[in-house]
Amino acid sequence: MKSRALLIVALEQELPTTGLADWAILYTGVGKVNAAINLMAALTEKNQTC
Numbered sequence: 001m002k003s004r005a006l007l008i009v010a011l012e013q014e015l016p017t018t019g020l021a022d023w024a025i026l027y028t029g030v031g032k033v034n035a036a037i038n039l040m041a042a043l044t045e046k047n048q049t050c
Contacts, residue, residue: 008039
């Protein structure tokens with residue numbers, strides 16, 4: 001099983017798309033509440049690849 005690192009970013013505009021093929025990217029939306037909710041959902045998924 002290959003492990004990939006998770007990169008957490010609020011908006012797509014904040015991150016360049018080149019050179020990120022080995023990263024799993026999570027866009028959470030603006031704000032600490034959105035970030036916490038979306039990160040927790042991603043970490044608790046059963047088919048987690050990160």
